[in-house]
Amino acid sequence: MAVDSRDQPVGYAALIKELGLDVLPPRRASFVSRRSVIRFEAGSDRDTTHYPVGYAPDPTPTAQLEFALKYEGLELEVLRAAFEALDPGELAAWIRATPTGKYTRRAWYLYEWSMGRTIDVPDAPNAMYVSVSDPEKHYTSEGVTSPRHRVRDDLLGTPEFCPVVRRTPLLDALSQKRLEERVAAVVASHAPEVLRRAANYLYLKETKSSFEIERETPGRQRTLRFVELLRTADAREPLTHDALVRAQNAIVDPRFAESGYRTDQNYVGQSLTGYREVVHYVSPKPEDVAALMRGWFACAERLFASRVDPVVQAAVLGFGFVYIHPFDDGNGRLHRYLVHRVLSNGGFTPPGLVLPVSAVMLADPRGYDACLETFSVPLMHSLRYELDARGVLTVQRDSARYYRHWDATRAAEYLYSVLERTIEEDLVGELDFLRRFDKAWRELREIVDLPDRRLELFIRLCLSNRGRLSARKREQFAELTEAEVEELEQVLLASGLVAEE
DSSP states (O other): OOOOTTOEEETHHHHHHHHTOOOOOOSEEEEEOSOSSOEEEOOSSOEEEEEOGGGOOOSSHHHHHHHIIIIIOOOHHHHHHHHHHSOHHHHHHHHHHSTTOHHHHHHHHHHHHHHSSOOSSOOOOSOOOEESSOTTTBOOOSOEEETTTTEEEOOSSBTTBOOBOBOOHHHHHHHTTOHHHHHHHHHHTSOHHHHHHHHHHHHHHHHHHHHHHTTOOOOHHHHHHHHHHHHTTTOOOOOOHHHHHHHHHHHSOGGGOOSSSOOSOOEEEEEEGGGEEEEEEEOOOHHHHHHHHHHHHHHHHHHHTSOOOHHHHHHHHHHHHHHHOOSSSOHHHHHHHHHHHHHHHTTSSOTTOOOOHHHHHHHOHHHHHHHHHHHHHHHHHHOOEEEOTTSOEEEOSOOHHHHHSOBOHHHHHHHHHHHHHIIIIIIHHHHHHHHHHHHHHHHHHHHOOOOHHHHHHHHHHHHTTTTSOOTTTGGGGTTSOHHHHHHHHHHHHHHTOSOOO
């Protein structure tokens, strides 16, 4: 739906335009138009809603603020920027005029929450408590009451770090599939020994895929360290700064193990011919990392104490971590490790199992990149930085605000879709493979009682050659007759183990 030049921006779009706010573009934009009904259009980069003229608020910042909170939900970065630009006296007058209004109280609380200072107005009179977030529009925490404002703070985090996740038809549909119940049912239908063997394979697959995403080929020791780290994902050890440092030390080359957060400005770039560098993503300034991570930990504590969907929690914390990029090395692998940890702690993944999400991400790199770019592309359009000839990057002005209150909705949708594929393709597929393998093993043994290692070799060689033992490898099984080889091959061809071309 095109925006007509006669359409008037309202809500957050109006605040950004009229106050000249320096913010990342919000996910939603609202306009008042000559149309007679409300029209909504979902876009790849933003959703647009057109309202009839009867919805138009007064052309004052407080009226636009009320419209935004009523119809558009939360855009915390825009709200904070608007509060910084507005005259506190204007806000105070609005609050005094309607001290029991639910949108007034929400705005009042969010001002004092984000700005860290109070408005010169008395406490709200007796009124029914309202949520700061609209639970019909957002995922919310359990909430902490504020008697001064008569509101319940049900945000996902704190002023230092508080992403927002909107309720969308896609998230609703995915959550209704009850994927955690699907995992539990699959696990319950298999013997413990089969699950143990499947788990060993899935841990290794997740490790290799996670390194491949970073275009790294680890040695045996680094591979084993990452496998062991994944096996601790269901531990109930508190998530602390020291625990993250230990995890970082476990998965990187010992030369790049760190004792704390990075002290240098880092970025993700690509070197082109002529010594040119294309910058794809710039992480927060090193001096901002400690505060952002302090907020990240507070957000984690609030989420863990809530009933928020574990997949939503994992998206907020996993992607939030990689956007902060607190270490010089290992952030991508830690981001995916944290996804597993949150899913395990939230009861989504059964103990002793890992769902290899990295394999699905690796198989669809464009989908993974598109998810990351919902944050990185708008950020790079707004960020001001310099890159000198030595490759040293300098961010030119305050930028911490960009990373505090990002919209994690797309990340949650993406992670849910990845998990669905992981469960059906990797978990179910591996267990089905093992079931077929064990059945074929028994049938092969009835033909020739080969020693285990010899039988494993025969199967491996045949499966690598579309179910047949190649003439070149035939001499390795000189003890078998041609009739026995043919019979063994027929079992494998009928087993369903041979990959289709």
